[in-house]
Amino acid sequence: MPSPVAFPGPPHVPVIGWPLRAVRMLADPLPFFTTMLERHGEISTTSRRAPRHVFVFGPRYQRQLFGNPDAFIADAFREFRMPPRSAMARLTAGLLKLNGPAHARHRSLMQPAFHSRAVARHHETIVKVTNEELDRFRTGEVRRVDHDLSRLMLRIGMKTLFDVAETGDVDRLNGLIGRLLSSASAPLTLLLPVNAPGTSYRRTLRAAEQVDDAVRRIIVAKRDAPGDDIISMLIAARDENGEGLTEDELVGEAYTAFCHDSSASALTWTLLMLDQHPQVRNDLCDELAAELGGAPPEPGVFGRLPLLDRVIKETLRLFPPASMGLRYAARDTELGGYRIPRKATIFFSPYVTHRLPAVFDEPLRYAPDRWTGPSPDSFGYLPFGAGPHGCLGRSFALLEMKIVLAIVLQRFRLAVVDGSTIDAKIKISLVPDQGLSCRVEQPAGDRSRAAVRGNIRTAVDLAGAR
Template sequence: MSAVGVGAGQRLPAPPRVPLVGGWQARGLRMLQDPTEYFLRQYRRFGGISAWDATRPQHVFVFSPEYLRLLFAEPEVFVVDAFREVRMPADSSFLRLSNGLLRLNGDAHRSHRRVVQHGLHARRVVRYRDTMAELTEQLLAGWRTGQTRRIDQDMGRLVTRTAMRTILGVDAPAEADRLQGLIDRLLAVAASPATLLFPHDLPGTTFRTALRVSERIEESLRALIAERRTAAGSDVLSAMIAARDENGTALSDEELVAEAYTSFCHDSNISTLTWTLFLLDRHPDVLDRLTAELSDTLGGAAPTADDLDRLDYLDAVVKEVLRLLPPAPMLLRYTAREADLGPYRLPSGALLFYSPYVTHRLPGLYDDPLRFDPDRWRDLKPTVYEYLPFGAGAHHCLGKHFALLEIKTVLALLLQRFRPALAPGTRVDRAMRISFVPKHGMPMVLHPVGARPEPVPVRGNITESVTLA
């Protein structure tokens, strides 16, 4: 990592200025159509840090580790606000659901984080392994070789039901499906350009849909919180209700609504499981080696916590998937005041984009970066600014241990039962819907373990993101 000198005054690399009204909005819409490709073009043209306008750097792109290190070193200056671009009415469910760790900074963030981590620290989440294994076995019991299944939807149902049981303490598949349906709808409309550009509560608008759906989600979460206050369980929500910060203060119901919603949304796990099965299908030698490790170590059983520590190749496969297709390829920070980022002076309120997707492809960090190669992790030891699928700094993901436990448990069981292969005629395009997902879903045919089905051609722009066999 090269050193970056500090001292304001230099201009950021940027395209030629085009003095058009609404120029940044037009660029923003182009970016939202395919953020990953847009960011890669920005990096290839302007390097590890750049802006849209060198004379007025309100929109800045930070890709190289040396600048990411500076960005994460000052969380009081470079602040989060995951929903700042969406204008939400005061005293609305839409606003209350968003007021969790993804939006908090400073003392409020530190206080909430100490409380929430009681339910998600590594020692506690191990107890959820049995639930993860049980629900995975239930799902796989309904699968048959020869079936074509929407793997993305199956993984979605499994992850949702696991979250309902472990995060919210509810063992009701119908309720899990209902709540996940509401959350999926909210995420879809909240990220819609129509919601961002026309935030008005009028009939037929996506903004009104977001408001109404948020109300139904909040109603469900408040009912669950009331139940847990009278009958605590071993779930994450019960742990958050019981926890106190260093001053002995508990989270209010309103704060619990926000943190329960944030903790329940596990789109990133669905994304990683789906992309892992796709990449393993396209790299059969990797899949054969992984299934051999699983068979030799587990013999058909679900992995224990000790087993997971011994499944080195499974760990390498998951790391490599998270490098190539990270579930959060685009993240944001804002400047709380005028600030320096290395030799560049940024105004207050500047919007900074950073992208694990781009950083994980920097050729100076990763040899042949588009190649899916789990073996690279035998010797590779990147810093947190070079490999950041779970973020970095004060706001790094508290759910990392839960996510890895779930992803590895599901894969270990599924790949000992079936060999999924991409269905013929499938188009695989990348899309950004909160998490990084296949735009048209992921239909896969179930084959016996050890089968070597003839690979079908892959259509779609995913071929720009990874070298496919």
């Protein structure tokens, strides 16, 4: 171990230092991370005497963090102190929590179901469900499009993962998962993990039991009658020893794969950015009209839609759904010459990294054309994570977003309501805190954009938007 280098960070405050800072961070992580970067640089700690909480931003340190998965392990939901044999423990025991050989085995068994060739089989389903949801829209009405996109992504997820299409079943599971995510992400759930009546911790455990039961019943049915869906492929997958995933493992991985929140978040931000950048919106609509002529995209057409690809990449740069993440030191180690003690928590943030001028020129400018030139590596641009725990569903998510956006833009102009307050906030995924209300209009090549307020105006430069 090299001689330790003095860690950057704020002055030491005995006893109450980290708890006070933790409350601030939990309330709104992104401003906290931004302040740590501005004051202390790309690596820092809240306690230089005992660096138990470390913050790293930028490709230099993230390359070391993700490139050493034996020293810096993933352990999703570690901060949520759940009973070891509870439904919540089973739901969260998938890829996001596993490391080493167990992680490699699960990923190998799951990879074929998420390969680009397997994902392409669901193209028609995504088109069909998207058009069905858009048929509910009426010109002139104002809709919460973040809710609409969440429902759409949920229906696509239910159909492709479980081959469940009945809207009643979809809405029921959506309600269960919504309650689980809402209660699990409440600050009091982390700060007061008491299984007592009326507590958010108790509500989380109860909701997890209901989700576990619903997913398990689907898996049992699929064993008897497999279909052309992802869960049937996971049930059938076998390793080199002829062994597959157990029922509990299938439940955990199904729940992990089912997260529809990220795609809905990315599409919501994309619609907002297109509203605020009418020239980009008009150019994209022209590209879609020239290649698709009002029809939904066919498999293989996306290579002829380069602006569609760049628009989604740029939205994921400025508003990555997974805007923060955690790793834990499995042993005493070092990172960039700084000594990291065993059990230290390391925070990273794609949201902050994507705004570093050293990584992206004019980082606050929404500029899809920046993607016509050289791109940063996976440690400078990481909307889907990096290293061994990079998102397995990346290909599916990108296909899904491209199909949905291409259909939406050809059918409607979703104009953001003038005067909307848009505050970016982490609620599982990064979302507009107040939602996104849009007026449904016929497609038009106008140059209008809504006047918006909120922290969106510091998250992205809208003053020079065209």
